[in-house]
Amino acid sequence: MRVSDPIDAREAQIARILGSEHDIAALREHVKVIVHGPAFKGSVRSGQFLQYVVDQSIAGRFDSLKERLIGVELFGRSPSYDTGEDAIVRVTASDVRKRLLQHYGMNGAASEFRITLPLGSYIPEIVRDKSAQANLLDPLELPREAWTSSLLDHPVADPARQQAGNLAVLPDLHDVPEKRASRSIWPLASIIALVAIGVTGWALYFSRLSHTDAHPIPPYPWSTLFNPSHATNLITSDPNIVALQEVAGSELSLSDYANHKYIPEPNKLSPDVTRFFKTILWGDNSAAGIDAPIAAKIAALPHTGTAFNVRAARSIQFSDLKNDDNFIFLGSPRSDPWFDLFSDELDFKFVFDQATGQEIVANVHPRANELQRYVPTALGWATGRSFAIIAFVQNPDQNGQVLLLAGADGEGTEAAGKLATDLPRFSSVLRNCASAQPRANQHFEILLQLNTMTGTPSNVSVVACHLLPGNSTQKQ
Secondary structure: OOOOOHHHHHHHHHHHHOOOHHHHHHHHHHHHHHHOOHHHOOOHHHHHHHHHHHHHHHOOOHHHOOHHHHHHHOOOOOOOOOOOOOOHHHHHHHHHHHHHHHHHHHHHHHOOEEEEOOOOOOOOEEEEOOOOOOOOOOHHHOOHHHOHHHOOOOOOOOHHHOOOOOEEEOOOHHHOOOOOOOHHHHHHHHHHHOOOOOHHHHHHHHHHHOOOOOOOOOOOOHHHHOOOOOOEEEEEOOHHHHHHHHHHOOOOOHHHHHOOOOOOOHHHOOHHHHHHHHHHHOOOEEEOOOHHHHHHHHHOOOOOOOOEEEEEHHHOOHHHHOOOOEEEEEOOOOOOHHHHHHHHHOOEEEEEEOOOOEEEEEEOOOOOOOOOEEOOOOHHHOOEEEEEEEEEEEOOOOOOEEEEEEEOOHHHHHHHHHHHHOHHHHHHHHHHHHOOOOOOOOEEEEEEEEEEEOOEEEEEEEEEEEEEOOOOOOOO
């Protein structure tokens, strides 16, 4: 039987399992173990957030667990701050969800409590199993080799895929047979199960924006991408694949991704985590939270009658790219493996650095005053420097064109999308790059540098711009 109001159910569950001071002390100790463990290492903000929402829940102050109130009370924002512009609460909550998944993926079998933060509310879900081993080892005392394979020794590295509110179309986990998902996986699955906004839903909305009324012709390269004789396809990123790579401690190749071999080495994962990922990957279409605003901005550009489609990265195959349509890809290779299909055409390439657990930008053809490596300093959504790429290239062996909007983190992808859809500024950047109006089908790469703070890009500047060979790969 399903509870009609999941928030009320969570509040009642918390009150039920915390019936004494001993119970409260046990939960506080459990939170302390999590916050000081390897899953939350390097993210003081996320630890503070988890501590805050649990403390407020213990005290019964559920009404205070609203985005604006959390921003004011926990992060020191003014009471009138714009939650639409400052996404610190949503971004931090998303990071907490991922880190809780990592913690219980390692320690769940021996944990008396399970804490999750379902989407749609900042009231945690707390489940208690008194039959579990309450005296679980402190993760700080575990040997390093026990958790390095899950990349838990550094902050989560790819917020492009972790921005607040991953958007997903998922099966209703209440309807998944028990043979598919055992009871032990339910607390983990609830992290994703409540995500309700899907790519297919807003694809219909965007298609309505792609009307055929008369519009001025957009500037280059949009004038090429929006060609009435060919459809334009926007491919969103895949944040769940990022989470899988982080937990597995391995990189997913484009070949495995295209062949739906998402867990190439399942023996690296615990049975609980393996079942969890199989559950969320089953029938799933997903996108990072920052993808929807970018797609909306692109859909609002004048299309001159072009058909505009939005699809999830995991829903397409190689055969879908073997035509003369134009494509726009969101996200770097770690969140959208299809990006690697075009890497050979680029001077600026994303490379995953195992030492720091993040993507850096390698410059394979550095020019005067350019660096060979551009390394972000904003790890785990911290304040710092990051980078992004806007690239316009040929679809290999096809006549269609491809626009790549990708950041080393979510803020970077957001910055690339904002610049590319700011038509006057984007046109000015391209004119400066080409020292004149770009010629037809001129391919290019733009490297952006930006500052990140509380999940928002700022001070975006052009570091380098490379003009690339023209239609050298065009089929004859």
